[in-house]
Amino acid sequence: MKADRTGLSIRAKSNLTGWSFILIAVVMIAAFYFYPMVQALILSFKTGTGSNLTYTGGSNYVRLLSDKTFLTSLSNTFIYLIIQVPVMILLALFISVLLNDSKLKFRGFFRTAIFLPCVTSLVAYSVVFKYLFAADGLVNSLLMKLSIIQEPIQWITDPFWAKITIIIAITWRWTGYNMIFYLSALQNIDSSIYEAARIDGASSFKQFTKITVPMLKPIILFTSITSTIGTLQLFDEVMNITKGGPGNATLSISQYIYNLSFKYTADFGYAATVSYSIVVIIVLLSILQFKVAGDKK
DSSP states (O other), X not given: OOBOTTSOBHHHHHHHHHHHHHHHHHHHHIIIIIHHHHHHHHHTTEEEETTEEXXXXXXXXXXXXXXXXXXXXXXXXXXXXXXXXXXXXXXXXXXXXXXXXXXXXXXHHHHHHHHGGGGSOHHHHHHHHHHHTSTTSHHHHHHHHTTSOSSOOOTTTSHHHHHHHHHHHHHHHHHHHHHHHHHHHHTTSOHHHHHHHHHTTOOHHHHIIIIIHHHTHHHHHHHHHHHHHHHHTOOHHIIIIITTOSTTTTOOHHHHHHIIIIISSOOHHHHXXXXXXXXXXXXXXXXXXXXXXXXXX
Protein backbone atom coordinates (compact mmCIF):
# COMPACT_ATOMS: atom_id res chain seq x y z
CA MET A 1 0.00 0.00 0.00
CA LYS A 2 1.27 3.45 -0.90
CA ALA A 3 2.54 5.78 1.80
CA ASP A 4 3.04 9.53 1.89
CA ARG A 5 6.12 11.45 3.04
CA THR A 6 5.19 10.99 6.71
CA GLY A 7 5.39 7.23 6.30
CA LEU A 8 1.63 6.72 6.91
CA SER A 9 -0.38 4.60 4.50
CA ILE A 10 -3.28 6.25 2.70
CA ARG A 11 -5.78 4.16 4.67
CA ALA A 12 -4.14 5.01 8.00
CA LYS A 13 -4.10 8.69 7.12
CA SER A 14 -7.75 8.52 6.13
CA ASN A 15 -8.63 6.87 9.44
CA LEU A 16 -6.61 9.47 11.34
CA THR A 17 -8.45 12.26 9.55
CA GLY A 18 -11.80 10.68 10.37
CA TRP A 19 -10.93 10.29 14.05
CA SER A 20 -9.74 13.91 14.20
CA PHE A 21 -13.23 15.03 13.19
CA ILE A 22 -15.01 13.06 15.92
CA LEU A 23 -12.32 13.31 18.62
CA ILE A 24 -13.82 16.39 20.31
CA ALA A 25 -17.29 14.82 20.34
CA VAL A 26 -15.90 11.56 21.77
CA VAL A 27 -14.02 13.42 24.51
CA MET A 28 -17.10 15.53 25.39
CA ILE A 29 -19.40 12.50 25.51
CA ALA A 30 -16.92 10.59 27.66
CA ALA A 31 -16.46 13.56 30.01
CA PHE A 32 -20.11 14.55 30.40
CA TYR A 33 -21.90 11.21 29.98
CA PHE A 34 -19.80 8.13 30.67
CA TYR A 35 -17.63 9.57 33.47
CA PRO A 36 -20.66 10.79 35.49
CA MET A 37 -22.37 7.43 34.92
CA VAL A 38 -19.38 5.57 36.34
CA GLN A 39 -19.10 7.99 39.25
CA ALA A 40 -22.82 7.63 39.99
CA LEU A 41 -22.43 3.85 40.04
CA ILE A 42 -19.54 4.14 42.51
CA LEU A 43 -21.57 6.62 44.55
CA SER A 44 -24.47 4.15 44.79
CA PHE A 45 -22.26 1.92 46.97
CA LYS A 46 -21.73 4.70 49.51
CA THR A 47 -23.94 6.17 52.20
CA GLY A 48 -23.95 9.22 54.42
CA THR A 49 -25.20 12.80 54.52
CA GLY A 50 -23.93 15.51 52.22
CA SER A 51 -20.32 14.91 51.25
CA ASN A 52 -19.60 12.73 54.30
CA LEU A 53 -19.91 9.43 52.48
CA THR A 54 -18.49 6.04 53.36
CA TYR A 55 -18.38 2.83 51.36
CA THR A 56 -21.05 0.40 52.57
CA GLY A 57 -21.16 -2.17 49.78
CA GLY A 58 -24.62 -3.17 48.56
CA SER A 59 -26.56 -1.93 51.60
CA ASN A 60 -28.28 0.76 49.53
CA TYR A 61 -29.60 -1.83 47.10
CA VAL A 62 -30.88 -3.94 49.99
CA ARG A 63 -32.55 -0.84 51.41
CA LEU A 64 -34.51 -0.38 48.16
CA LEU A 65 -36.50 -3.55 48.79
CA SER A 66 -37.80 -2.31 52.15
CA ASP A 67 -38.17 1.38 51.27
CA LYS A 68 -41.94 1.98 51.24
CA THR A 69 -41.61 5.41 49.65
CA PHE A 70 -39.52 3.98 46.80
CA LEU A 71 -41.98 1.13 46.29
CA THR A 72 -44.83 3.66 46.20
CA SER A 73 -43.03 5.80 43.62
CA LEU A 74 -42.25 2.67 41.60
CA SER A 75 -45.90 1.61 41.71
CA ASN A 76 -47.09 5.09 40.66
CA THR A 77 -44.61 5.24 37.78
CA PHE A 78 -45.68 1.82 36.49
CA ILE A 79 -49.33 2.90 36.61
CA TYR A 80 -48.43 5.88 34.41
CA LEU A 81 -46.44 3.59 32.14
CA ILE A 82 -49.03 0.84 31.75
CA ILE A 83 -51.93 3.23 31.07
CA GLN A 84 -50.39 6.24 29.35
CA VAL A 85 -47.87 4.71 26.93
CA PRO A 86 -50.33 2.35 25.12
CA VAL A 87 -52.98 5.08 24.98
CA MET A 88 -50.51 7.60 23.59
CA ILE A 89 -49.05 5.18 21.01
CA LEU A 90 -52.50 4.16 19.74
CA LEU A 91 -53.71 7.76 19.69
CA ALA A 92 -50.62 8.96 17.81
CA LEU A 93 -50.97 6.11 15.30
CA PHE A 94 -54.67 6.85 14.73
CA ILE A 95 -54.10 10.58 14.29
CA SER A 96 -51.16 10.05 11.94
CA VAL A 97 -53.28 7.81 9.68
CA LEU A 98 -56.01 10.46 9.56
CA LEU A 99 -53.57 13.27 8.82
CA ASN A 100 -51.84 11.25 6.11
CA ASP A 101 -55.00 11.31 3.98
CA SER A 102 -54.28 13.45 0.91
CA LYS A 103 -57.98 14.37 0.65
CA LEU A 104 -58.01 16.01 4.09
CA LYS A 105 -58.05 19.80 3.96
CA PHE A 106 -55.85 21.92 6.23
CA ARG A 107 -53.58 18.93 6.97
CA GLY A 108 -50.65 21.25 7.65
CA PHE A 109 -52.64 23.20 10.23
CA PHE A 110 -53.78 20.07 12.09
CA ARG A 111 -50.29 18.56 12.06
CA THR A 112 -48.81 21.78 13.47
CA ALA A 113 -51.54 22.13 16.11
CA ILE A 114 -51.06 18.57 17.39
CA PHE A 115 -47.26 18.85 17.39
CA LEU A 116 -47.12 22.27 19.12
CA PRO A 117 -47.51 20.88 22.69
CA CYS A 118 -44.13 19.13 22.24
CA VAL A 119 -42.30 22.45 21.95
CA THR A 120 -44.00 24.14 24.89
CA SER A 121 -42.14 24.64 28.15
CA LEU A 122 -42.56 21.70 30.52
CA VAL A 123 -42.95 23.96 33.54
CA ALA A 124 -45.28 26.42 31.78
CA TYR A 125 -47.73 23.82 30.50
CA SER A 126 -47.67 21.97 33.84
CA VAL A 127 -48.68 25.15 35.66
CA VAL A 128 -51.45 25.76 33.10
CA PHE A 129 -52.76 22.23 33.64
CA LYS A 130 -52.68 22.75 37.40
CA TYR A 131 -55.00 25.74 37.07
CA LEU A 132 -57.20 24.12 34.42
CA PHE A 133 -57.81 21.09 36.64
CA ALA A 134 -58.19 22.99 39.92
CA ALA A 135 -61.42 22.46 41.85
CA ASP A 136 -62.70 25.81 40.52
CA GLY A 137 -60.85 25.50 37.22
CA LEU A 138 -62.07 25.60 33.64
CA VAL A 139 -62.42 21.81 33.28
CA ASN A 140 -64.79 21.44 36.23
CA SER A 141 -66.75 24.55 35.20
CA LEU A 142 -67.22 23.18 31.69
CA LEU A 143 -68.23 19.70 32.86
CA MET A 144 -70.77 21.16 35.30
CA LYS A 145 -72.26 23.46 32.65
CA LEU A 146 -72.70 20.44 30.37
CA SER A 147 -74.37 18.60 33.30
CA ILE A 148 -71.82 15.79 33.07
CA ILE A 149 -70.96 16.16 36.77
CA GLN A 150 -72.95 17.59 39.65
CA GLU A 151 -70.05 18.71 41.84
CA PRO A 152 -66.40 19.58 41.16
CA ILE A 153 -63.96 16.69 40.73
CA GLN A 154 -60.90 17.02 42.97
CA TRP A 155 -58.43 16.52 40.14
CA ILE A 156 -55.40 17.62 42.16
CA THR A 157 -56.21 16.53 45.72
CA ASP A 158 -57.84 13.12 45.19
CA PRO A 159 -55.31 10.23 44.79
CA PHE A 160 -57.17 8.60 41.88
CA TRP A 161 -58.01 11.76 39.95
CA ALA A 162 -54.54 13.21 40.55
CA LYS A 163 -53.04 10.24 38.66
CA ILE A 164 -55.58 10.74 35.87
CA THR A 165 -54.56 14.41 35.63
CA ILE A 166 -50.89 13.48 35.26
CA ILE A 167 -51.74 10.89 32.59
CA ILE A 168 -53.84 13.41 30.64
CA ALA A 169 -51.07 15.99 30.85
CA ILE A 170 -48.26 13.80 29.53
CA THR A 171 -50.52 12.29 26.85
CA TRP A 172 -51.43 15.79 25.64
CA ARG A 173 -47.81 16.82 25.42
CA TRP A 174 -46.17 13.78 23.82
CA THR A 175 -48.79 12.37 21.43
CA GLY A 176 -47.79 14.82 18.71
CA TYR A 177 -44.13 13.89 19.11
CA ASN A 178 -44.85 10.23 18.29
CA MET A 179 -47.29 11.24 15.56
CA ILE A 180 -44.43 12.84 13.57
CA PHE A 181 -42.53 9.53 13.45
CA TYR A 182 -45.60 7.67 12.22
CA LEU A 183 -46.36 10.32 9.60
CA SER A 184 -42.83 10.12 8.26
CA ALA A 185 -43.03 6.33 8.03
CA LEU A 186 -46.49 6.37 6.43
CA GLN A 187 -45.27 8.64 3.67
CA ASN A 188 -42.62 6.05 2.77
CA ILE A 189 -45.21 3.31 2.19
CA ASP A 190 -45.92 2.91 -1.53
CA SER A 191 -49.52 3.94 -2.26
CA SER A 192 -49.77 1.17 -4.85
CA ILE A 193 -49.89 -1.36 -1.99
CA TYR A 194 -53.11 0.22 -0.69
CA GLU A 195 -54.51 0.46 -4.21
CA ALA A 196 -53.92 -3.27 -4.75
CA ALA A 197 -55.57 -4.03 -1.42
CA ARG A 198 -58.64 -1.94 -2.33
CA ILE A 199 -58.93 -3.72 -5.68
CA ASP A 200 -58.88 -7.04 -3.80
CA GLY A 201 -61.76 -5.77 -1.69
CA ALA A 202 -59.88 -5.08 1.57
CA SER A 203 -61.72 -2.72 3.91
CA SER A 204 -60.05 0.29 5.52
CA PHE A 205 -59.75 -1.66 8.78
CA LYS A 206 -58.12 -4.60 6.97
CA GLN A 207 -55.68 -2.24 5.25
CA PHE A 208 -54.79 -0.72 8.61
CA THR A 209 -54.24 -4.04 10.42
CA LYS A 210 -52.64 -5.99 7.55
CA ILE A 211 -50.59 -3.27 5.83
CA THR A 212 -50.13 -0.15 7.95
CA VAL A 213 -49.37 -1.72 11.33
CA PRO A 214 -46.94 -4.41 10.04
CA MET A 215 -45.03 -1.88 7.95
CA LEU A 216 -44.84 0.54 10.89
CA LYS A 217 -43.64 -2.18 13.28
CA PRO A 218 -40.04 -0.82 13.61
CA ILE A 219 -41.36 2.69 14.31
CA ILE A 220 -43.93 1.40 16.81
CA LEU A 221 -41.14 -0.44 18.62
CA PHE A 222 -38.95 2.68 18.61
CA THR A 223 -41.69 4.98 19.94
CA SER A 224 -42.70 2.40 22.55
CA ILE A 225 -39.14 2.22 23.91
CA THR A 226 -38.58 6.00 23.88
CA SER A 227 -41.98 6.62 25.49
CA THR A 228 -41.23 4.00 28.15
CA ILE A 229 -37.91 5.67 28.94
CA GLY A 230 -39.55 9.10 29.09
CA THR A 231 -42.33 7.92 31.41
CA LEU A 232 -39.88 6.21 33.78
CA GLN A 233 -38.03 9.55 33.99
CA LEU A 234 -41.24 11.52 34.62
CA PHE A 235 -40.56 14.55 36.81
CA ASP A 236 -41.74 17.99 35.64
CA GLU A 237 -45.47 17.26 35.48
CA VAL A 238 -45.59 15.57 38.89
CA MET A 239 -43.42 18.24 40.47
CA ASN A 240 -45.40 21.20 39.13
CA ILE A 241 -48.97 19.87 39.09
CA THR A 242 -49.33 17.77 42.25
CA LYS A 243 -45.89 17.95 43.92
CA GLY A 244 -46.17 14.20 44.39
CA GLY A 245 -49.35 14.50 46.41
CA PRO A 246 -51.78 14.02 47.89
CA GLY A 247 -49.45 12.23 50.25
CA ASN A 248 -47.25 10.26 47.86
CA ALA A 249 -50.13 9.24 45.59
CA THR A 250 -48.52 10.66 42.43
CA LEU A 251 -44.85 10.54 43.45
CA SER A 252 -42.61 9.39 40.58
CA ILE A 253 -39.18 7.77 40.87
CA SER A 254 -37.44 10.85 39.47
CA GLN A 255 -39.15 13.12 41.96
CA TYR A 256 -38.14 10.77 44.78
CA ILE A 257 -34.52 11.03 43.58
CA TYR A 258 -34.86 14.82 43.68
CA ASN A 259 -36.31 14.69 47.19
CA LEU A 260 -33.49 12.45 48.43
CA SER A 261 -30.89 14.81 46.99
CA PHE A 262 -32.31 18.26 47.68
CA LYS A 263 -35.52 18.18 49.74
CA TYR A 264 -34.74 15.75 52.55
CA THR A 265 -31.39 15.47 54.31
CA ALA A 266 -29.07 15.00 51.34
CA ASP A 267 -28.35 11.31 50.77
CA PHE A 268 -26.58 11.30 47.42
CA GLY A 269 -25.46 7.69 47.71
CA TYR A 270 -28.97 6.34 48.09
CA ALA A 271 -30.26 8.77 45.44
CA ALA A 272 -27.70 7.31 43.00
CA THR A 273 -28.93 3.82 43.90
CA VAL A 274 -32.52 4.77 43.09
CA SER A 275 -31.27 6.32 39.84
CA TYR A 276 -29.65 3.07 38.81
CA SER A 277 -32.87 1.21 39.56
CA ILE A 278 -34.39 3.20 36.66
CA VAL A 279 -31.49 2.12 34.43
CA VAL A 280 -32.09 -1.54 35.26
CA ILE A 281 -35.85 -1.23 34.71
CA ILE A 282 -35.33 0.52 31.34
CA VAL A 283 -32.93 -2.19 30.16
CA LEU A 284 -35.28 -5.01 31.22
CA LEU A 285 -38.35 -3.40 29.64
CA SER A 286 -36.45 -2.62 26.42
CA ILE A 287 -35.36 -6.26 26.14
CA LEU A 288 -38.95 -7.35 26.81
CA GLN A 289 -40.29 -5.02 24.11
CA PHE A 290 -37.78 -6.36 21.59
CA LYS A 291 -38.81 -9.93 22.46
CA VAL A 292 -42.53 -9.15 22.17
CA ALA A 293 -41.96 -7.36 18.85
CA GLY A 294 -40.01 -10.36 17.60
CA ASP A 295 -37.13 -8.19 16.42
CA LYS A 296 -34.14 -10.53 16.05
CA LYS A 297 -31.77 -7.65 15.27
